[in-house]
Amino acid sequence: MEFYKHHGYVYGAGLFGKFIRRSKVNTLPEYFGKRFNSKRLRKLASITLIIAVIAYLLSAIQGVSTLISTITGLDYKWAVLIAWASFTIFTVYSGSKGVLITDTIMFLVFLTGALVAVPFIVSHAGGWNEAISSLANSTTNPGIISWTNNLSYMYPTGIQNLIWAIVYGIVWAIVVMISPWQTSRYLMAKDEHTVMRSSIWASIGVVTVTTILYFTAAFIYKINPNLTDSSTAMIWAAMNSMPTIIGVILLTGILSAGISSASTFLSLIGSSLTNDIITKYQDTSVKKKLLVSRIGMCIVSLIVLCLAFFNPQQIFWIMYFGGTVIASSWGIVAIVSIWSKKISESGAFWGMLLGFLGCVIPKAYSALKGITLPIYLDPFFIGVVLSALGIIIGSIVKRATKENQEFVEELHVRPASEIDIKADKKTHNLTWVYATFSIALGLFFVFSYAIPYLKSI
Numbered sequence: 021m022e023f024y025k026h027h028g029y030v031y032g033a034g035l036f037g038k039f040i041r042r043s044k045v046n047t048l049p050e051y052f053g054k055r056f057n058s059k060r061l062r063k064l065a066s067i068t069l070i071i072a073v074i075a076y077l078l079s080a081i082q083g084v085s086t087l088i089s090t091i092t093g094l095d096y097k098w099a100v101l102i103a104w105a106s107f108t109i110f111t112v113y114s115g116s117k118g119v120l121i122t123d124t125i126m127f128l129v130f131l132t133g134a135l136v137a138v139p140f141i142v143s144h145a146g147g148w149n150e151a152i153s154s155l156a157n158s159t160t161n162p163g164i165i166s167w168t169n170n171l172s173y174m175y176p177t178g179i180q181n182l183i184w185a186i187v188y189g190i191v192w193a194i195v196v197m198i199s200p201w202q203t204s205r206y207l208m209a210k211d212e213h214t215v216m217r218s219s220i221w222a223s224i225g226v227v228t229v230t231t232i233l234y235f236t237a238a239f240i241y242k243i244n245p246n247l248t249d250s251s252t253a254m255i256w257a258a259m260n261s262m263p264t265i266i267g268v269i270l271l272t273g274i275l276s277a278g279i280s281s282a283s284t285f286l287s288l289i290g291s292s293l294t295n296d297i298i299t300k301y302q303d304t305s306v307k308k309k310l311l312v313s314r315i316g317m318c319i320v321s322l323i324v325l326c327l328a329f330f331n332p333q334q335i336f337w338i339m340y341f342g343g344t345v346i347a348s349s350w351g352i353v354a355i356v357s358i359w360s361k362k363i364s365e366s367g368a369f370w371g372m373l374l375g376f377l378g379c380v381i382p383k384a385y386s387a388l389k390g391i392t393l394p395i396y397l398d399p400f401f402i403g404v405v406l407s408a409l410g411i412i413i414g415s416i417v418k419r420a421t422k423e424n425q426e427f428v429e430e431l432h433v434r435p436a437s438e439i440d441i442k443a444d445k446k447t448h449n450l451t452w453v454y455a456t457f458s459i460a461l462g463l464f465f466v467f468s469y470a471i472p473y474l475k476s477i
Contacts (some may be wrong), residue, residue: 023433029226030454032197033219037206039431041215048203048354049296052372053425055357056365066296068287068349068376069200074324075342077285081328082253084278090255091271100328108321109281111290111313131136131229134274138232145239149472155238156476160245165238165473176306180395190434191400194347198354200288212434213443227461235469267321290317290401303332341383348403352411361425367415375407 044159045051053062081103088099144150155165163170168178177182196202209215233254241255243261247253254274258267295314353371359427363371382399386392391400463466 025286027223027417028193029219029223030191032202033215036198036213036354036358038212040206041212042431042435045295047292047295048200049292052368056367056368056424058365059106061297061365061369064372065214066292068345069292069373072342072345073153073200073285073288074320075345077282077324078327079342080278080282080285081324081351084275084282085328087255087271087275087278088252090252097227097329100325104321104325104328106317107279107286108318110279111283112317126280130273131225133270134229134232137258137262137270138236140266141236141239141257143304144261145242151239151467152472153476154242156473161188161241164241174254175395185394187398187400192348194351195343198350199286199346204243206289212438213447216447217450220450221240224454224457252291261407286317286321290314290319304342313423329458342377344383344400344403345376348379348400348407352404352407356411360432361428362415362420363411364418364420364424366418370414371407374410378406379403
């Protein structure tokens with residue numbers, strides 16, 4: 021899954037991000053509205069954005085609240101209230117630039133915490149090879165590190181679990197390609213070279229952290245197989261498997277990552293509300309627009325607070341719901357809007373709407389019924405298929421206008437301000453760094469996972 025996921029940053033920058041910059045918009049819904057000269061598409065994009073981001077915000081507040089509750093012993097609902105107040109007050113007063121700066125700082129804190137903590141967890145697990153061997157033959161959680169996964173956890177066959185992992189790797193690649201929070205970074209970047217270079221470093225950083233955390237989570241289970249709540253595994257390790265100072269750094273990193281994510285999501289909601297939905301304030305003063313944005317963020321944060329109080333703690337699955345909504349409703353429309361002149365306003369609108377409904381309705385049905393749909397009926401598949409049909413049929417019924425086609429042509433003209441031979445060479449050289457990293461990652465999995473695992477079974 022990570023193979024597809026982490027490449028999404030690079031694909032997103034090259035196939036989508038630099039072109040979005042050229043459209044000179046403030047938000048992704050505004051891009052859709054400008055690209056197809058459509059107010060209804062802009063509002064639809066904004067509504068789907070808010071729904072998806074609320075899901076992400078809910079998962080973030082649950083994660084932070086779980087950490088606070090576990091460390092302090094406070095009741096979970098009090099922890100929710102503290103977490104909510106922290107990121108709401110911070111976001112309302114800092115604005116997008118403040119969120120971006122703290123986002124970067126918090127990521128570095130989290131990365132540092134994860135890197136310094138891993139050696140202690142590995143050591144406590146008996147060493148790398150010993151942990152791999154033990155987990156490969158686990159009887160309490162069989163398949164925990166196999167390609168099939170634990171067959172009693174998700175799907176009953178290894179092939180279905182593998183398909184799920186590949187599918188959601190692609191989902192996540194699409195999410196990091198065209199998600200609203202990633203797009204906001206494209207728009208705020210200094211130039212197109214910054215977009216491309218930062219995507220490479222982001223990909224390297226994210227895949228390094230996630231690879232470490234996935235193995236670490238399994239090693240924690242080896243140390244304490246009695247852990248029943250997977251969301252508290254890293255917290256337990258910080259408090260029981262490493263020196264106090266290292267544990268504090270790790271917990272600070274986890275808390276930072278949670279609040280950072282929550283502030284980013286809430287900031288996006290505020291921007292979209294004032295920029296794309298409540299458009300009557302477009303020509304008013306900046307001060308008035310800021311007031312409307314802050315009121316909107318407070319209202320949405322209160323909705324999320326209520327959901328966090330009454331919704332079960334399902335951090336992982338809520339986050340994946342938000343990702344699937346983005347990928348299903350926006351994925352094809354966003355990429356095709358850059359690379360095809362044939363998609364029309366009608367095709368884009370129905371592609372986005374059907375993709376959204378095709379994902380959300382099956383998700384809601386399976387959640388309410390408490391069932392797991394067959395892998396071939398995964399809401400992502402349904403949403404993507406319906407989105408593609410909506411684009412094709414809508415674009416046939418109502419053809420793209422000449423204005424829409426000319427807009428695409430303009431997007432593919434590189435601005436004179438972006439032409440710099442030295443900068444081009446520097447960006448090109450960085451791709452070799454990325455290629456080297458990818459090869460090193462593959463070798464790591466072969467020699468540190470595949471071979472030790474095969475020797476153990």
